[in-house]
Amino acid sequence: MLTRSLTITALLLGAAALPGSGALAATTITYGTWDETRQATDRQLIAAFQKAYPDITVKYTLVPWDVYWQKLAAMTAGGRTFDALWMNLDNFPFYQSQGALSPLNMGEGAARMPAKLAAPYRVGGQLYGAPLGPQAVTFYVNRALFRERGVPIPTSAWSWNDVAAAARKLTFTKNGRPVYGINAGDLQTDLEYGMSLYYSQGGTGIIKGAGGRFTPNLDAPFTKTAAQTLALIYKEKVAPPPTVTGRQGYQLFLAGQMGIYVEGSWSVGTWKQEPALDWAFAPFPSMNGTPPRPVYSAHALVIPTASTQKQSAQTFVTWMTTSPQAQGIVAAAGLLPPQAEVYRAAYLGALKNRNAQTVLAQLPRSVIINDDVRHINNLPEVLNVLNQQLNLAWTNNTTLEQAVAAAEKSMAGLLRQSRVIGR
Known part of the structure; x- marks a missing residue:
C-alpha cells in the first residue's frame, strides 16, 4: 500500500447528486x-x-x-x-x-x-x-533481539546515531540464518518512511511553489537523509538490499530476523499473526538533535x-x-x-x-x-519520475548524486507544465 499510485487518465462521470442526510430503506x-x-x-x-x-x-x-x-x-x-x-x-x-x-x-x-x-x-x-x-509512520523493535544483543530498548528518546549503532549490533547470524538490524531498503527518501526521516532532518518539502510555479526541491536534507540510509545497506551492510525487503521485510520481522522495522501504525494486525513476537513501538528518532517530524x-x-x-x-x-x-x-x-x-x-x-x-x-x-503540493494537477507523474530515479540508487544501479540530478531534471520538466487544480 505504500508505493506511488499510477496516473489516472480517463473518467466518465455519472449524474451529480448531493448526498442525502438519511438512509434509504433496504x-x-x-x-x-x-x-x-x-x-x-x-x-x-x-x-x-x-x-x-x-x-x-x-x-x-x-x-x-x-x-x-x-x-x-x-x-x-x-x-x-x-x-x-x-x-x-x-x-x-x-x-x-x-x-x-x-x-x-x-x-x-x-x-x-x-x-x-x-x-x-x-x-x-x-x-x-x-x-x-x-496513518502514522512508526518504528518497531524486536525486544527479544535487543535483549539478546545487549542493546538498550528505546522507550523515550533516541537519535539516528543510536539507530545506526543498534542496527550494527543487531546484525548477526543465528542458527544459520541472517539477522538484520533494520529495513533500510524500505526507507527510500521520496516515500513516506524515508520522507519521515527527511522532514525530521529539517526538510521542508520536495517541491517548492511560488506564484503558481513549481520547482524541485531535492535539497541538502534530502540528499543527506538518502546518503545515511543507503550507507546502512551498502557500506555498513546492516540492512538487506531492496530486493529482500519490501513485501518480504515484514516477514523477516515476523520471523525474528530483523531488529528494527520502520512501517506504519497500521501494522499491529500483522504482528498479531505471530503471538510469540516480542514487539513494541519505539520513539521516532531525532535526525539532527531537534524533535522529529515524521509524516502520516x-x-x-x-x-x-x-x-x-x-x-x-x-x-x-x-x-x-x-x-x-x-x-x-x-x-x-x-x-x-x-x-x-x-x-x-x-x-x-x-x-x-x-x-x-x-x-x-x-x-x-x-x-x-x-499536503503542501496536493493541488498540482500532474503530481502523480512528478512523484513517479522521482521514484523511478531513486529506485536506481536504492538498487545500486547508479550513484545517489546521479539519481538526484536526473530526478531534478525530469521533475523540472514536468513541473513547468503543472497548473494548480481549480485555477
Whole structure:
C-alpha cells in the first residue's frame, strides 16, 4: 500500500447528486478499500454498522494496493464505482477536480472530525472526504533481539546515531540464518518512511511553489537523509538490499530476523499473526538533535458521483468516521481513529506494554504527506519520475548524486507544465 499510485487518465462521470442526510430503506452499498492490515477491523465495523442500520447492507471489497487505482479508474471511466471508497491525497485533487466525487454532508458528525485531517479534503468550502484517522509512520523493535544483543530498548528518546549503532549490533547470524538490524531498503527518501526521516532532518518539502510555479526541491536534507540510509545497506551492510525487503521485510520481522522495522501504525494486525513476537513501538528518532517530524497519511472515505446509493453511503461514511462506536472499535483494535487523542485510553489499552504512547506523542509534530503540493494537477507523474530515479540508487544501479540530478531534471520538466487544480 505504500508505493506511488499510477496516473489516472480517463473518467466518465455519472449524474451529480448531493448526498442525502438519511438512509434509504433496504439498500445495498459497496465499500472499496486497499488496506488488508485492517480487514478484520473493517468487518467488525461493518457488522456493528449493519446492526445499527439493519436496512443497509454493506458489500465489502478488498482490492490490493498494486491494482486498486487501476481498478478505480476503470470503474469510474465506466460510470459505476463503489458507493464508498478509500481515497488518498495523491489522487484526491484529480478525482475531485473532475467532478468524480460528491460533496459530503456529515451532519452532527462534522464537529467530531479533526480539523487538521479534514482540511485537505475541503474544496470551495465543501467537504469531499471524511478522514479515517492518521496513518502514522512508526518504528518497531524486536525486544527479544535487543535483549539478546545487549542493546538498550528505546522507550523515550533516541537519535539516528543510536539507530545506526543498534542496527550494527543487531546484525548477526543465528542458527544459520541472517539477522538484520533494520529495513533500510524500505526507507527510500521520496516515500513516506524515508520522507519521515527527511522532514525530521529539517526538510521542508520536495517541491517548492511560488506564484503558481513549481520547482524541485531535492535539497541538502534530502540528499543527506538518502546518503545515511543507503550507507546502512551498502557500506555498513546492516540492512538487506531492496530486493529482500519490501513485501518480504515484514516477514523477516515476523520471523525474528530483523531488529528494527520502520512501517506504519497500521501494522499491529500483522504482528498479531505471530503471538510469540516480542514487539513494541519505539520513539521516532531525532535526525539532527531537534524533535522529529515524521509524516502520516491522511486517508479518507469518499462518495463517488457515480454512486447510485448516496444517501445510504453518506450514512455509512458518517458513522464510520465520526461515530463514537466506530472510533472505539478502531482504537480497541490498536489502530489510530480520527480522534486519536480522545480515544487514547482505548488505544493504549489495546496495546498494553507496547510503548504505544510514543505514537500518540509524535502526532502533534507530524506532517501530512503531500499536503503542501496536493493541488498540482500532474503530481502523480512528478512523484513517479522521482521514484523511478531513486529506485536506481536504492538498487545500486547508479550513484545517489546521479539519481538526484536526473530526478531534478525530469521533475523540472514536468513541473513547468503543472497548473494548480481549480485555477
